Amino acid sequence: xxxxxxxxxxxxxxxxAPRVLRAMSKPMINHRSTAFSDMYDDCRQILSDIxxxxxxxxxxxxxxxxxxxxxxxxxxxxxxxxxxxxNGKFGERFKNIAKRYxxxxxxxxxxxxxxxxxxxxxxxxxxxxAVTLVHNETSTGxxxxxxxxxxxxxxxxxxFIMDGVTSLGGDLVKVDDWNVDIALVGSQKCLAAPPxxxxxxxxxxxxxxxxxxxxxxxxxxxxxxxxxxxxxQRETPYTPAxxxxxxxxxxxxxxxEEGMEARIKRHCTEAAAVRAAVEAMGxxxxxxxxxxxxxxxxxxxxxxxxxxxxxxxxKDMLARGxxxxxxxxxxxxKIFRIGNMGNVQPKDILLTIAELEIxxxxxxxxxxxxxxIEAASDILDKL
Amino acid sequence: xxxxxxxxxxxxxxxxAPRVLRAMSKPMINHRSTAFSDMYDDCRQILSDIxxxxxxxxxxxxxxxxxxxxxxxxxxxxxxxxxxxxNGKFGERFKNIAKRYxxxxxxxxxxxxxxxxxxxxxxxxxxxxAVTLVHNETSTGxxxxxxxxxxxxxxxxxxFIMDGVTSLGGDLVKVDDWNVDIALVGSQKCLAAPPxxxxxxxxxxxxxxxxxxxxxxxxxxxxxxxxxxxxxQRETPYTPAxxxxxxxxxxxxxxxEEGMEARIKRHCTEAAAVRAAVEAMGxxxxxxxxxxxxxxxxxxxxxxxxxxxxxxxxKDMLARGxxxxxxxxxxxxKIFRIGNMGNVQPKDILLTIAELEIxxxxxxxxxxxxxxIEAASDILDKL
Numbered sequence: 219x220x221x222x223x224x225x226x227x228x229x230x231x232x233x234x235a236p237r238v239l240r241a242m243s244k245p246m247i248n249h250r251s252t253a254f255s256d257m258y259d260d261c262r263q264i265l266s267d268i269x270x271x272x273x274x275x276x277x278x279x280x281x282x283x284x285x286x287x288x289x290x291x292x293x294x295x296x297x298x299x300x301x302x303x304x305n306g307k308f309g310e311r312f313k314n315i316a317k318r319y320x321x322x323x324x325x326x327x328x329x330x331x332x333x334x335x336x337x338x339x340x341x342x343x344x345x346x347x348a349v350t351l352v353h354n355e356t357s358t359g360x361x362x363x364x365x366x367x368x369x370x371x372x373x374x375x376x377x378f379i380m381d382g383v384t385s386l387g388g389d390l391v392k393v394d395d396w397n398v399d400i401a402l403v404g405s406q407k408c409l410a411a412p413p414x415x416x417x418x419x420x421x422x423x424x425x426x427x428x429x430x431x432x433x434x435x436x437x438x439x440x441x442x443x444x445x446x447x448x449x450x451q452r453e454t455p456y457t458p459a460x461x462x463x464x465x466x467x468x469x470x471x472x473x474x475e476e477g478m479e480a481r482i483k484r485h486c487t488e489a490a491a492v493r494a495a496v497e498a499m500g501x502x503x504x505x506x507x508x509x510x511x512x513x514x515x516x517x518x519x520x521x522x523x524x525x526x527x528x529x530x531x532x533k534d535m536l537a538r539g540x541x542x543x544x545x546x547x548x549x550x551x552k553i554f555r556i557g558n559m560g561n562v563q564p565k566d567i568l569l570t571i572a573e574l575e576i577x578x579x580x581x582x583x584x585x586x587x588x589x590x591i592e593a594a595s596d597i598l599d600k601l
Numbered sequence: 602x603x604x605x606x607x608x609x610x611x612x613x614x615x616x617x618a619p620r621v622l623r624a625m626s627k628p629m630i631n632h633r634s635t636a637f638s639d640m641y642d643d644c645r646q647i648l649s650d651i652x653x654x655x656x657x658x659x660x661x662x663x664x665x666x667x668x669x670x671x672x673x674x675x676x677x678x679x680x681x682x683x684x685x686x687x688n689g690k691f692g693e694r695f696k697n698i699a700k701r702y703x704x705x706x707x708x709x710x711x712x713x714x715x716x717x718x719x720x721x722x723x724x725x726x727x728x729x730x731a732v733t734l735v736h737n738e739t740s741t742g743x744x745x746x747x748x749x750x751x752x753x754x755x756x757x758x759x760x761f762i763m764d765g766v767t768s769l770g771g772d773l774v775k776v777d778d779w780n781v782d783i784a785l786v787g788s789q790k791c792l793a794a795p796p797x798x799x800x801x802x803x804x805x806x807x808x809x810x811x812x813x814x815x816x817x818x819x820x821x822x823x824x825x826x827x828x829x830x831x832x833x834q835r836e837t838p839y840t841p842a843x844x845x846x847x848x849x850x851x852x853x854x855x856x857x858e859e860g861m862e863a864r865i866k867r868h869c870t871e872a873a874a875v876r877a878a879v880e881a882m883g884x885x886x887x888x889x890x891x892x893x894x895x896x897x898x899x900x901x902x903x904x905x906x907x908x909x910x911x912x913x914x915x916k917d918m919l920a921r922g923x924x925x926x927x928x929x930x931x932x933x934x935k936i937f938r939i940g941n942m943g944n945v946q947p948k949d950i951l952l953t954i955a956e957l958e959i960x961x962x963x964x965x966x967x968x969x970x971x972x973x974i975e976a977a978s979d980i981l982d983k984l
Contacts, residue, residue: 233628239625240626243622243625246615249614279662279667280663280667281820281839284662284839318819412842433701435701456665456667457613457666457789461622461844462842
């Protein structure tokens with residue numbers, strides 16, 4: 219199948235707008251020039267609005283995982299206790315990173331289960347340097363209670379490190395109001411730029427902790443990013459991935475033109491349409507919610523219906539030109555996931571649901587095509 | 602001045618061929634797909650020939666500095682002694698990275714001076730885990746004796762880590778023959794791709810050392826890269842910068858079409874032309890050579906003539922649409938540098954020399970324009 223004929227409905231990489239792709243074909247510039255500095259500043263300014271923060275913002279040439287490591291590695295010494303909240307694959311990744319730098323105290327739930335805030339509070343009472351959270355757990359489609367966790371974390375004097383990889387740019391994130399000391403996002407999810415860059419915001423409290431560090435990572439040294447970003451330089455400490463900066467700047471301008479409020483509404487409506495559609499098909503969502511958690515507004519994770527593997531659904535959809543995701547690791551085969559990040563439009567959702575109904579009817583899971591499309595349409599039409 | 606009207610004659614980023622820029626505008630693909638794996642394999646195969654190695658090769662989504670840290674960080678424990686050879690800015694960077702992971706034992710020379718192999722041997726006799734070397738020191742235009750250092754390092758049982766950031770792809774590098782355990786290069790220098798990727802080759806000896814490590818970097822964990830690159834997966838462990846892979850693949854095909862032998866000859870001839878031209882102008886080269894060192898074949902560093910700063914020469918050239926480099930840090934103002942990396946053609950060298958003569962005549966340094974152009978032309982015409 220031709221690349222240009224497939225529709226990416228995965229939780230990243232997401233379809234990139236033609237004007238974003240075109241932006242990358244500009245010639246290279248010296249990264250120690252005003253042209254680069256102006257582009258860097260422009261991106262950081264728009265990102266501040268998306269993050270809802272007055273904290274410093276830096277753009278790293280590396281994936282979201284690089285940003286996760288920068289966050290943990292720059293504040294953690296070997297004997298520091300880090301509470302890593304895990305209810306999915308990316309929560310687990312934070313734990314695996316934290317193990318390389320300090321003493322992790324994981325708070326582990328089944329992938330897809332909700333976080334129990336009273337258990338977090340018990341752990342915080344024992345003292346901790348930092349808490350890590352994945353706001354929107356891409357692997358399970360759950361939206362974790364960042365605001366409540368930020369409040370608790372502040373109360374106990376720990377740093378709050380939050381992965382907003384699949385929420386920032388698509389869903390509401392209030393870095394300052396939620397007391398997030400280090401927030402991070404990748405370029406290739408809701409920001410709808412190509413993969414390869416990540417963005418971190420860093421509070422003064424986090425910088426104060428870094429003053430006391432002995433061995434920091436080098437490439438991911440956030441103090442070096444701060445120094446280079448100062449008004450006299452407005453640069454990155456090491457060579458930046460220039461074409462990806464061109465693309466990110468263009469993608470951020472698209473976000474500015476749409477407006478974050480409209481963008482969040484679109485994401486929420488599209489995810490609600492997916493949920494209504496699969497409910498009409500008799501398919502269950504994976505997340506087990508409590509009063510503090512929500513279904514994700516950017517990726518929906520569904521249990522594979524009896525008699526069919528999530529991977530088969532993914533394969534059948536791919537043969538029809540729609541790229542959705544299966545489950546990762548322990549969830550492989552058990553679930554399938556539909557992303558609606560970035561530039562995904564209502565018509566893309568409708569097509570995906572239609573193809574899904576066709577695939578499931580061919581597999582003998584559904585008796586007829588239609589109810590899912592209708593349920594999705596009822597919600598999408600409100601946009 | 603219009604971006605498209607400037608000629609980049611810096612030691613990176615270098616001008617990128619239009620077909621390389623166009624390659625980046627292909628749509629995003631799933632990085633867990635055969636399409637990505639095939640591209641990754643193709644790149645690694647061509648890179649093996651450029652590196653002259655049978656060692657494993659990985660592509661990191663991060664700059665050359667990230668690759669330097671991967672090399673040092675994956676083999677160094679806090680009490681390990683690392684001999685960091687420094688005769689320029691990037692040698693110093695290796696030392697700064699090594700400090701974050703182990704005990705550095707720097708072997709320091711003035712920036713631009715040659716390395717004394719007997720002093721290295723003395724240090725090796727005291728025992729060391731690894732030796733770091735910058736093969737082609739971009740900051741000073743000196744080509745260090747990698748082959749001889751590799752021989753000594755092997756003799757004393759230490760690992761040899763070599764930064765080939767501005768030699769690989771433009772000059773001769775024989776990773777296996779020279780006993781280089783970890784060699785690395787950035788995408789934006791002699792490979793003539795945009796910045797943002799780096800490549801490392803890793804020997805079995807280096808992997809054996811990694812088995813014994815406790816706290817490795819995470820994003821830059823070379824064992825994770827090895828595991829993901831295996832035949833069953835052919836992937837990167839974390840999300841790769843897809844557009845930059847498109848660009849690198851195209852740039853590597855350009856190299857394959859030219860052939861490494863012809864490419865190295867072109868680089869050597871162009872650098873010789875620059876040296877002959879500045880000699881004709883009465884300008885001195887910065888490097889102080891001994892019997893083991895050479896002038897770089899990819900970047901020439903010249904002392905600023907009496908009465909003018911290197912930065913002024915750079916500024917005057919920029920006003921005429923040619924981007925050359927000044928000196929970095931302690932060499933700022935004292936030198937200027939002309940790169941001839943990647944796709945730089947003989948006519949680009951000739952134009953740069955002509956503009957340089959004009960600039961220096963206007964500054965009252967030269968009495969007439971011409972001798973430099975003629976000297977360069979005599980050499981370039983042999984290509």
